[in-house]
Amino acid sequence: MTTARRPRRLTTAIAAIAAAGLIATLAACSSGDADASPKGSDATAQAPELRLGYFANLTHAVALVGVDDGTFQKDLGATKLTTQIFNAGPEAVEALFGGAIDAAFVGPNPAINAFSKSDGKAIRIVSGATSGGAQLVVRDGIDTAADLKGTTLATPQLGNTQDVALRAWLSDQGLKTSLTGGDSDVDIAPQDNSQTLDLFKAGKLDGAWLPEPWASRLVIDGGAHVLVDEKDLWPDGDFVTTHLIVSTEFLDKYPATVKELIEAEYQTADWISKNSDAAKTAANTALDKLSGKSLSAEVLDRAWGNLRITLDPIASSLQTSADHGVAAGVSDKTDLHGIYDLSLLNEVLKDNGQTAVSDAGLGQDK
Template sequence: MTSRQPSPVPGSIPGTLSGPLSGPLSRRTVLAGGLGALAVPLLAACSDDAPAAGATPGTAATLNLAYFANLTHAAALIGVAEGLFTAELGSTELVEQVVNAGPSAVEGLLGGSIDAAYIGPGPTINAHAQSDGQIVRIVAGATSGGASLVVRAGITSAEDLRGLTLASPQLGNTQDVALRNWLAEQGLETSVEGGGDVTIAPLSANADSLTLLQSGEIDGAWMPEPWATRLVLEAGGTTLVDERDLWPEGQFVTTHLVVRTEYLAQYPETVAALLRGHVAAVTRAVDDPAGAREVVNGRLEELTGSALSEETIATAWEHLAVTEDPVAASLQAAMEHAVTAGTLDAEVDLGGLYDLRPLNAELSAQGLEPVSAGGLGEE
């Protein structure tokens, strides 16, 4: 069988910062801001999963799919832009929901207005904890890598950050947890209420990181791609931490695909169709990186109103790996990091969180190697 698992690579929200974000929306896309409280009413209006008249058993009428306008969600962007999801979903209507960060998507998952979402480990673990392990299942990986701490010129060490302000996409999101955990490892305290040795200010939109670093209102930000690269190329920042350097062989889950447990049980055929589209999108990214970047850039332009420069997207793309492998071995550490960061009260049992059986069935059908749940669920 062929393997394409990620290759080892080298080395209320307090204090929310806001800025402009605008752009054209597709007619079947809801764009929700970074504030979770605003996301729920926008998303709830789109929830209607009942099977269509005459539908095949196990097939839903609607699939509400959430993702971000980030390169770390390349599989989602390709799947939407290339029509790979809709081609597989058949009579099931795809309703896209574009959010700024994982906690906003989790609110929709918990409320039932989002059926599936591309999100990071931090919000996924929080959803698992809040629902006593009942609400979601990880059904596929999507991205490994693709996040960095970029700081203004003159900052060269962790100690230089004392008394400064850094940004993250949203309180409790994957990069927010990574930032708080790394600072704790450097002996620098933070608080989810704000303050501490280093102040962390969650953003209203990822794009705000660029303008805020340029204006000097923040001293750096731990961001996913393409924002980390843009902070370097457009705001004169320097990379203090490439998160790949913190993980064994540079591999860690940045984004995976989760589905509501109830939806998975009721509509297995729809989830299988979603996964076929997902695998097709990953295949596109792996087999034709240049073409995939062009597709992703076009979709980002539709969502944000501007495309990335070729230098930006090519550089950012090198910092991540698009993959179906959920890198399950990194999830336990991510949970421990959330406790250290203060975004999770206590460690939780992650057993049962994965259900990779539908994905591995599709991978097997295509002659690809299965992926592992790391002992934390079905595979």
């Protein structure tokens, strides 16, 4: 993998092209297959196959553990589970819109963009997965926001949740960024997380806003330090990092299969909560299988301690994430009413003796 630094204009031009491509893909869905979603389908119908996307990140620990140990396939029964790994949410959303997957674990902003650009037709958030586990980590010599002027920072992908969080935070600090190569105080270079680590270690990046374990890898393996822990920006430190989205067409046609997926998620999350050390090891084993490299004990311990596994999607934080996307220039202002359908999640919670969770008034009209 190359460690050469992209010229500033090239980086921002690539970002602009990526943004245009993503918006075009999302917009195409608004008048496409989403309108063909079957209504009134058999509530017991089983999908022959469920194609699930997730990331090789610890913020996707439920998927990492549940897929690898067979819990997801077991609870899906006769439905064949196939999986695909992505680097960030916009990439996974494009795959969902292109018909390559049926469901995905993603962050809030890609889900918001998918909902917005498809006029509320393409996807539903059906469950939470993780809170926390995202930080802005930087090189020595950067100790305040003012020190970031003239620097280059990385994020996993243009328009992904960490990219939006960074742009919104920089704006709050009075620092300009650009999507199109215009005048800016801080250059943002969206790229693959492994490339970010390599470039940071080579001294060709000044920092990055990343999910775990990548934030911890830059700290432990690259000598970075934390400038911003995202949880410090939220009330009680609670915000959605990862939730589960499903295509509306698949949800309408196969609600029983989606419920089985959520049940598998619940059983995995429950096991993780009761077996933290074993779960941490299991997640690391899954990462090793997916990436060919496990995390060191020091990185694993640090990263794992920054996460909270929860099926509550923390819906109360979603509007703020949407507002950040608008402020960052990567999202249009949109009415989020209808983005959640937590009915199946709350059935699973009730079946397991747990309390229902709230959609914060952004759920489906019944």
